[in-house]
Amino acid sequence: MPTIEFDQVSKNFAGNTVIKGFDATVADKEFLVLLGPSGCGKSTMLRMIAGLTDISSGELRFDGVAVNDLEPKKRNIAFVFQSYALYPHMSVRANIGFPLVMDNFKWWHHIPLVGGFARRALMKRGDIAGEIDQVAEMLELTDYLDRRPKALSGGQRQRVAVARSLIREPALYLLDEPLSNLDAKLRTQMRAEISALHDRVQKSFVYVTHDQVEAMTMGTRIIVLNDGVVQQYGTPKEIYDRPANTFVARFIGSPPMNLVPVTFTDRGADMFGNTLSFAPPETLGEQAMQLGIRAEKVRVHAAGQDDGQAGYPAQIVTVENLGAETVVGFKFGSEPHDFEVGARASRDLFYAKLVGDVRLEHGQMCTVSFDPGDVLWYSTESGELFDSTQMASS
Amino acid sequence: MTVTTSARTQRATRRRRFSWTPYLFIGLAVLYLLLFAVVPLLKGLDLSFTNTRLLNPTAGKYIGFDNYDHLLGSGAFFKSVVTTLVYTAFTVVGSLALGTVSAFVINRFFPGRILARAVMVMPWAVPTVAVVLVFRWIYNDSTGVANAATAALGLGERGWLTDPSYGMLSVVLATVWKVTPFVMLVVLAALQSVPEDLYEATKIDGADSYSTFKLVVLPFLLPTLRVVALLMTIWSFRRFEIIWLLTGGGPVDVTTTIVIDVYRQAFNNSQLGLAAATGMLGLLLSLIVTAVYFVVEQRANKQNGVNA
Amino acid sequence: MIARRRLSTGVRALLALLLTCLAGFPLFWIINTAMTPTTDLFQGQQRLVPDISRTLDVFSVLTTDTPFLGWMANSAVVAFGTTLLSLVMATMAAYALSRYKFVGKGPMGFLFFATQMLPEALLVVPLYSLFAALGLLNQLSGLVLVNTAFAMPVALFILKSAIDNVPYELEESARVDGCSPLSILQVMVVPLVAPSMAAAAVITFFDGWNEYLFATTFIRDRSSWVGSTGLASFIGEFSTPLDTVFSAALVFTIPAIIFFLLMQRKIVSGLTAGSVKG
Numbered sequence: 001m002p003t004i005e006f007d008q009v010s011k012n013f014a015g016n017t018v019i020k021g022f023d024a025t026v027a028d029k030e031f032l033v034l035l036g037p038s039g040c041g042k043s044t045m046l047r048m049i050a051g052l053t054d055i056s057s058g059e060l061r062f063d064g065v066a067v068n069d070l071e072p073k074k075r076n077i078a079f080v081f082q083s084y085a086l087y088p089h090m091s092v093r094a095n096i097g098f099p100l101v102m103d104n105f106k107w108w109h110h111i112p113l114v115g116g117f118a119r120r121a122l123m124k125r126g127d128i129a130g131e132i133d134q135v136a137e138m139l140e141l142t143d144y145l146d147r148r149p150k151a152l153s154g155g156q157r158q159r160v161a162v163a164r165s166l167i168r169e170p171a172l173y174l175l176d177e178p179l180s181n182l183d184a185k186l187r188t189q190m191r192a193e194i195s196a197l198h199d200r201v202q203k204s205f206v207y208v209t210h211d212q213v214e215a216m217t218m219g220t221r222i223i224v225l226n227d228g229v230v231q232q233y234g235t236p237k238e239i240y241d242r243p244a245n246t247f248v249a250r251f252i253g254s255p256p257m258n259l260v261p262v263t264f265t266d267r268g269a270d271m272f273g274n275t276l277s278f279a280p281p282e283t284l285g286e287q288a289m290q291l292g293i294r295a296e297k298v299r300v301h302a303a304g305q306d307d308g309q310a311g312y313p314a315q316i317v318t319v320e321n322l323g324a325e326t327v328v329g330f331k332f333g334s335e336p337h338d339f340e341v342g343a344r345a346s347r348d349l350f351y352a353k354l355v356g357d358v359r360l361e362h363g364q365m366c367t368v369s370f371d372p373g374d375v376l377w378y379s380t381e382s383g384e385l386f387d388s389t390q391m392a393s394s
Numbered sequence: 395m396t397v398t399t400s401a402r403t404q405r406a407t408r409r410r411r412f413s414w415t416p417y418l419f420i421g422l423a424v425l426y427l428l429l430f431a432v433v434p435l436l437k438g439l440d441l442s443f444t445n446t447r448l449l450n451p452t453a454g455k456y457i458g459f460d461n462y463d464h465l466l467g468s469g470a471f472f473k474s475v476v477t478t479l480v481y482t483a484f485t486v487v488g489s490l491a492l493g494t495v496s497a498f499v500i501n502r503f504f505p506g507r508i509l510a511r512a513v514m515v516m517p518w519a520v521p522t523v524a525v526v527l528v529f530r531w532i533y534n535d536s537t538g539v540a541n542a543a544t545a546a547l548g549l550g551e552r553g554w555l556t557d558p559s560y561g562m563l564s565v566v567l568a569t570v571w572k573v574t575p576f577v578m579l580v581v582l583a584a585l586q587s588v589p590e591d592l593y594e595a596t597k598i599d600g601a602d603s604y605s606t607f608k609l610v611v612l613p614f615l616l617p618t619l620r621v622v623a624l625l626m627t628i629w630s631f632r633r634f635e636i637i638w639l640l641t642g643g644g645p646v647d648v649t650t651t652i653v654i655d656v657y658r659q660a661f662n663n664s665q666l667g668l669a670a671a672t673g674m675l676g677l678l679l680s681l682i683v684t685a686v687y688f689v690v691e692q693r694a695n696k697q698n699g700v701n702a
Numbered sequence: 703m704i705a706r707r708r709l710s711t712g713v714r715a716l717l718a719l720l721l722t723c724l725a726g727f728p729l730f731w732i733i734n735t736a737m738t739p740t741t742d743l744f745q746g747q748q749r750l751v752p753d754i755s756r757t758l759d760v761f762s763v764l765t766t767d768t769p770f771l772g773w774m775a776n777s778a779v780v781a782f783g784t785t786l787l788s789l790v791m792a793t794m795a796a797y798a799l800s801r802y803k804f805v806g807k808g809p810m811g812f813l814f815f816a817t818q819m820l821p822e823a824l825l826v827v828p829l830y831s832l833f834a835a836l837g838l839l840n841q842l843s844g845l846v847l848v849n850t851a852f853a854m855p856v857a858l859f860i861l862k863s864a865i866d867n868v869p870y871e872l873e874e875s876a877r878v879d880g881c882s883p884l885s886i887l888q889v890m891v892v893p894l895v896a897p898s899m900a901a902a903a904v905i906t907f908f909d910g911w912n913e914y915l916f917a918t919t920f921i922r923d924r925s926s927w928v929g930s931t932g933l934a935s936f937i938g939e940f941s942t943p944l945d946t947v948f949s950a951a952l953v954f955t956i957p958a959i960i961f962f963l964l965m966q967r968k969i970v971s972g973l974t975a976g977s978v979k980g
């Protein structure tokens with residue numbers, strides 16, 4: 001159960017740098033989620049932690065000890081592969097039990113032929129068989145224990161892969177998108193199971209996903225990766241409430257955070273021809289910034305029904321009723337337009353997430369408003385969050 | 395701070411994990427081949443510079459390049475080179491042509507295909523000595539079925555294994571019979587590796603069967619054919635048993651290839667040194683052919699872009 | 703269109719018939735000759751239909767009048783030894799070549815390919831003196847050793863291409879679970895390439911089974927002869943009846959044919975893939 005320290009960890013594949021100077025310290029017993037778009041290097045990161053991929057430069061430390069060259073099996077880890085890596089020639093039972101069997105191997109079991117008998121004998125041992133049954137039950141695999149992986153569906157295979165990693169109690173669980181192939185119900189259930197497991201075993205987890213719901217609900221810490229570079233490292237709440245840059249702001253949240261271009265003129269802050277009633281604490285000397293506001297912090301009223309607060313005219317382009325909430329897509333402007341329908345219509349839209357079933361219609365003119373306190377400011381050039389506290393200290 | 399980081403980074407980079415594991419795995423096989431192939435080869439090279447004789451093998455003296463001088467100055471050696479090339483050319487072309495045709499025939503359904511394929515593969519499995527036995531019987535002057543057939547066709551009888559004008563033909567025919575199934579199976583595998591949807595795509599695009607062949611089948615086939623041609627060639631260069639047992643190099647040396655020459659010099663003329671020199675030159679020929687093959691292959695790959 | 707297809711199917715079947723006859727005839731002729739009385743054979747009286755009823759007679763003559771079955775047993779010993787030795791070494795070497803990067807990998811790979819080029823006739827003399835020094839002449843174990851040198855690289859190519867196709871993640875997963883490289887080889891790799899192992903086994907087995915040149919040079923005692931040398935000794939001698947000779951050829955051939963037929967697909971895919979990457 002180590003603290004994991006990444007010190008300028010980088011990875012090249014034949015001159016192509018996939019992970020660039022990764023720096024982070026993850027405390028013991030954290031549930032760390034690696035979150036990022038496809039191809040950003042999440043699996044590579046996880047494989048480096050497991051010792052399956054060589055670290056090109058930099059140092060990875062467990063409890064302060066460099067482990068760059070430590071054998072995977074000596075790291076005391078469990079790993080769920082993105083591609084499952086089930087052993088095709090073994091039954092589900094043997095697959096799940098394999099780590100336990102190997103844990104109980106004596107050195108002389110590695111001798112040819114002896115190993116085969118030893119494995120068979122160990123599989124039958126009461127404690128191992130019991131563990132297998134228990135994990136299988138937790139993952140609803142009891143009915144499939146005697147099948148080969150080939151005879152399972154994608155989701156069942158994935159559960160076998162998860163079961164195989166949960167059967168031992170390693171110091172560190174590494175899971176690479178372990179729920180990506182499950183249906184919504186099973187996924188919710190498994191999320192809860194894994195979180196409960198984390199509470200119970202009190203071990204460190206590193207969990208790779210590109211599903212932000214998983215990240216938000218399961219993680220105690222999240223690292224958002226893009227293009228091999230850490231974008232932000234923090235608790236789910238920090239990441240949601242104060243995305244460190246526009247990439248994180250767009251990546252987290254559904255719909256993503258609205259990023260509205262604002263230019264600064266003599267008359268004040270201008271947003272699509274509206275002068276804002278407030279301005280960033282300092283303008284950083286930039287002529288333009290982006291105003292970030294979460295969709296659920298945006299209020300929308302049909303034109304002429306303002307609640308008295310300062311609002312900005314806009315036109316509604318899309319209305320998606322999700323039952324408990326309604327997502328409204330709009331464009332700023334006081335003149336009504338004929339909007340095309342289709343994919344292009346949803347480009348450059350801003351969103352508001354409203355509670356309940358709201359009576360708003362496509363094409364309707366409206367007024368949009370939000371509290372200055374909910375607004376974040378981002379640099380247009382660097383995309384970084386303009387953080388007033390940081391500004392003060394530097 | 396910067397300094398320490400970069401020093402550490404460099405150390406991590408330089409420290410590539412060295413492991414003995416692969417050497418433990420491969421070591422036995424490599425040592426084995428060193429002992430049973432490379433050492434004898436070097437010993438052969440050594441012999442080729444001596445005048446060692448079979449009857450008193452320890453009494454050989456180093457005579458420099460005399461053996462090679464002798465060979466390169468003698469007509470007999472060049473004759474065996476030409477014989478080897480002729481034998482190789484005919485077997486390779488014959489088996490490639492026949493094997494490819496067979497593969498195309500077998501690739502599509504017709505009644506009795508499974509049986510036909512089974513029979514067409516069998517010659518490959520027949521032990522060479524048995525092949526020789528039956529072909530000697532077929533080629534037999536007085537009672538052989540080959541002569542019975544030619545006589546029935548009104549072509550008269552031939553001395554298949556005794557007439558110098560037919561010796562090479564007979565040996566080539568027997569060889570082609572034996573090795574064609576290998577070509578057929580390999581080409582068949584290549585044909586079946588053409589993805590079905592590629593055929594379908596060209597069909598939907600309205601290609602006729604000639605352009606389907608040229609655009610879809612040929613690109614899959616050519617690399618395979620090149621490899622098979624190389625294997626067939628180097629195997630033909632070193633093929634000994636079928637020729638030796640069928641004709642012993644005769645009649646009148648028309649089937650004396652380099653390897654037959656090596657064996658006869660060693661065991662009939664007991665000139666081990668000269669035999670070794672002959673063998674080394676033969677090996678050189680194989681190496682040249684292989685090198686040419688790889689150059690051609692590389693050029694072909696370059697033309698086709700990155701793949702293959 | 704349908705008519706054209708039917709026509710081409712017809713042409714194909716006809717061509718197939720011709721090729722099948724060409725390929726099958728010498729085989730058929732072995733059987734036929736074995737089943738025809740020798741006196742008929744030498745009077746040019748060989749009929750086109752084998753006399754199956756002679757089967758038992760012919761084989762009982764073969765077993766009682768010649769030591770051929772003993773020679774075949776020797777062949778089996780040589781072939782079995784060659785297979786075992788080749789497979790053990792080839793599996794490990796193929797695994798190293800397929801899965802590891804290491805200094806000297808290229809030259810070692812070339813060494814394996816290069817043995818395909820070495821003429822046995824060239825090596826037979828140096829090997830003879832080597833074996834004389836090691837006291838391996840006249841021994842079946844000597845034949846096993848020399849056959850392995852030529853058979854093992856072929857097995858290696860087949861196995862390497864098979865191992866190349868085993869997903870690497872399986873082995874990584876096994877490593878995480880605590881397998882040593884040797885147990886990965888046993889527990890993961892060997893079971894997964896079992897079909898190719900079988901194919902390699904068949905090929906190496908019949909390399910040992912069919913080999914003639916080394917057997918005839920290294921083995922002098924008639925009782926230690928193997929099938930191929932025994933069969934070849936019948937060539938050009940007249941004391942053994944020809945039908946008996948051909949029944950020996952038949953008995954010697956049948957195991958090879960059966961195994962090759964069972965394994966042909968695996969053998970070929972292994973051979974091509976192996977040699978392409980060679």
Ligand SMILES: Nc1ncnc2c1ncn2[C@@H]1O[C@H](COP(=O)(O)OP(=O)(O)OP(=O)(O)O)[C@@H](O)[C@H]1O
Pocket residue numbers: 013018036037038039040041042043044045082210
């Ligand atoms: N063995 C390799 N050789 C070369 N490039 C590689 C290799 N493995 C991964 N890459 C590259 O590294 C980048 C990161 O890959 P990685 O598998 O870590 O992505 P990921 O974040 O896990 O993506 P996904 O969500 O799709 O699984 C990709 O651009 C990929 O193409």
Ligand SMILES: [Mg+2]
Pocket residue numbers: 042043044082176
């Ligand atoms: Mg991944």
